[in-house]
Amino acid sequence: MALYSNTVMDHFRNPRNLGVLEDANGIGEAGNPVCGDIMKIYLKIENGIIEDVSFETFGCGSAIASSSMATELIKGKPVEEALALTNKAVAEALDGLPAHKMHCSVLAEEAIKEALKDYYAKQGLPFPGEEPEGCDGCCEGCTLHQ
Amino acid sequence: MNIYADNGATTKMSQRAIDAMIPYMAEFYGNPSSLYSIGQKAKEALDDARERVAKCLNCSPQEITFTGGGSEADNQAIVSAAMAGAKKGKMHIISTAFEHHAVLHILKKLAGEGYEVTLLDPGEKGIVTAEQVRAAITPETCLVTIMFVNNEIGTIMPVAEIGAVCREKGVTFHTDAVQAVGHIPVDVKAMNIDMLSLAAHKFHGPKGCGVLYVRRGLPIYNIIEGGAQERGKRGGTENVAAIMGLAAALEESCENMEEDNKRLIPLRDRLIEGLSKIPYSILNGDAERRAPGNVNFCFEGIEGESLLLLLDDKGISASSGSACTSGSLDPSHVLLSIGRPHELAHGSLRLTIGADITEEEVDYIIKSVGEVVAYLRSISPFWHDLESGKRQHMISEHWR
Numbered sequence: 322m323a324l325y326s327n328t329v330m331d332h333f334r335n336p337r338n339l340g341v342l343e344d345a346n347g348i349g350e351a352g353n354p355v356c357g358d359i360m361k362i363y364l365k366i367e368n369g370i371i372e373d374v375s376f377e378t379f380g381c382g383s384a385i386a387s388s389s390m391a392t393e394l395i396k397g398k399p400v401e402e403a404l405a406l407t408n409k410a411v412a413e414a415l416d417g418l419p420a421h422k423m424h425c426s427v428l429a430e431e432a433i434k435e436a437l438k439d440y441y442a443k444q445g446l447p448f449p450g451e452e453p454e455g456c457d458g459c460c461e462g463c464t465l466h467q
Numbered sequence: 468m469n470i471y472a473d474n475g476a477t478t479k480m481s482q483r484a485i486d487a488m489i490p491y492m493a494e495f496y497g498n499p500s501s502l503y504s505i506g507q508k509a510k511e512a513l514d515d516a517r518e519r520v521a522k523c524l525n526c527s528p529q530e531i532t533f534t535g536g537g538s539e540a541d542n543q544a545i546v547s548a549a550m551a552g553a554k555k556g557k558m559h560i561i562s563t564a565f566e567h568h569a570v571l572h573i574l575k576k577l578a579g580e581g582y583e584v585t586l587l588d589p590g591e592k593g594i595v596t597a598e599q600v601r602a603a604i605t606p607e608t609c610l611v612t613i614m615f616v617n618n619e620i621g622t623i624m625p626v627a628e629i630g631a632v633c634r635e636k637g638v639t640f641h642t643d644a645v646q647a648v649g650h651i652p653v654d655v656k657a658m659n660i661d662m663l664s665l666a667a668h669k670f671h672g673p674k675g676c677g678v679l680y681v682r683r684g685l686p687i688y689n690i691i692e693g694g695a696q697e698r699g700k701r702g703g704t705e706n707v708a709a710i711m712g713l714a715a716a717l718e719e720s721c722e723n724m725e726e727d728n729k730r731l732i733p734l735r736d737r738l739i740e741g742l743s744k745i746p747y748s749i750l751n752g753d754a755e756r757r758a759p760g761n762v763n764f765c766f767e768g769i770e771g772e773s774l775l776l777l778l779d780d781k782g783i784s785a786s787s788g789s790a791c792t793s794g795s796l797d798p799s800h801v802l803l804s805i806g807r808p809h810e811l812a813h814g815s816l817r818l819t820i821g822a823d824i825t826e827e828e829v830d831y832i833i834k835s836v837g838e839v840v841a842y843l844r845s846i847s848p849f850w851h852d853l854e855s856g857k858r859q860h861m862i863s864e865h866w867r
Contacts, residue, residue: 330776333773333776334780336846339846340846350848354809354810354813354849354858355808355809355810356790356796356809357770357789357790357791357798357809357813358770359847359848359849360848361848377846377847377848377851378846378847378848379768379769379770379843379846379847379848379849379850380770380773380791381770381771381772381773381789381791382772382773382776384770384773385773385846422791
């Protein structure tokens with residue numbers, strides 16, 4: 322079997338919602354350059370709906386594909402659905418990720434949560450979701466994937 | 468365009484090597500230990516191959532042991548010298564921080580068994596000096612094991628000088644020459660090499676076949692117990708066909724070396740020059756003392772695996788030292804050992820070109836890498852932070 326599924330390769334080669342969203346009202350980032358991946362998510366939320374979303378990613382093929390898929394999964398959806406997005410849902414939508422690449426889907430979930438947190442902070446509202454767990458892209462001792 | 472630029476990983480077999488193998492699979496398939504003619508025919512082939520390999524390395528046939536590859540040869544060489552050292556109460560080994568894992572992992576194991584291991588720092592140029600070796604040798608030193616050519620950054624160690632120091636000090640000197648043999652001149656006698664490892668598939672021979680050279684008089688310890696093959700030093704029926712392929716490939720590589728390198732080195736330098744024009748890129752390893760086909764760069768703000776996948780889409784096969792491609796959490800230990808920070812080591816690219824590459828192909832690689840790096844930077848928040856000054860660029864002028 323190839324390293325990546327066709328869906329992963331499709332999202333890697335043709336990423337959806339790529340770039341900067343100029344009028345974003347929620348921006349979040351997860352990962353760090355030492356570990357080799359950073360994801361940045363831009364959200365445009367209106368009336369409780371994710372009207373638009375985009376991403377920028379520094380990382381491997383599955384990191385780029387995970388960001389792309391995660392944005393697709395929340396685009397046009399109510400904020401509550403975005404808050405409930407799990408890394409597992411991202412990985413499943415990609416038709417699976419190799420075990421050592423699961424952290425890419427975790428990063429995508431984390432980056433979206435960070436962006437939502439930023440949105441609530443800017444609105445002066447308490448963050449209703451679960452706190453991002455602070456995945457920094459480093460896998461040692463990490464239990465987020467299970 | 469399809470360009471195989473990962474000859475450091477493995478090479479395409481030469482037709483001469485393939486032709487040399489076929490009779491020993493189809494016709495003379497006998498066991499070299501058997502008495503009847505097809506067995507003896509295989510035995511003759513083995514003797515013949517041993518003689519030809521010895522000639523290429525400038526040693527005697529009795530000093531050649533065929534192994535199942537380079538890693539096995541490295542393991543056997545190091546274990547042999549370590550055990551011989553322990554018998555004399557000498558349990559200190561000197562190596563470098565950027566050896567292949569076939570060396571580093573067995574050294575780690577020996578360190579766990581009470582050996583003291585000193586790993587020399589290759590410095591920013593990626594070259595360990597004979598003076599470093601001299602300074603590290605103690606009365607307890609039983610082995611110096613230093614690679615001939617680094618497998619990732621292609622730097623060439625001053626093996627003859629290191630060999631001279633070891634001979635003077637009476638310390639056994641092993642070199643992992645897997646990336647050197649067949650590509651640059653290797654002469655075990657002139658270079659005072661006591662033990663040497665090589666692998667056939669790095670010079671257009673078959674996989675799973677290597678050589679351990681051990682200078683006459685030095686003890687060899689078995690790591691594979693079995694029959695009396697290889698003078699009892701390596702159990703297991705000899706892979707006669709592969710050994711014939713190895714000998715043919717080695718002879719061919721040595722015959723063509725001078726001419727190949729005359730063509731290859733200027734093309735390598737053209738590739739280096741072209742890639743150097745990419746902003747915030749840096750060559751890894753010394754520009755002069757490097758293997759004829761090796762080019763290794765770091766690019767700021769991008770990650771190596773995505774670079775490889777997009778180059779593959781353009782028909783270019785290459786490798787990287789990023790964590791994602793190494794299958795571990797850390798990027799290449801080689802790049803870290805020459806002082807590249809993690810952030811930069813993740814964005815590395817190794818191109819190991821072969822003698823058959825054309826100028827047109829080199830230019831295509833330069834153009835393609837430029838395009839892919841520019842694209843990946845355009846989508847990289849890390850790169851944007853570097854450009855906006857939110858994070859500091861890592862490649863400073865003094866590195867250039």
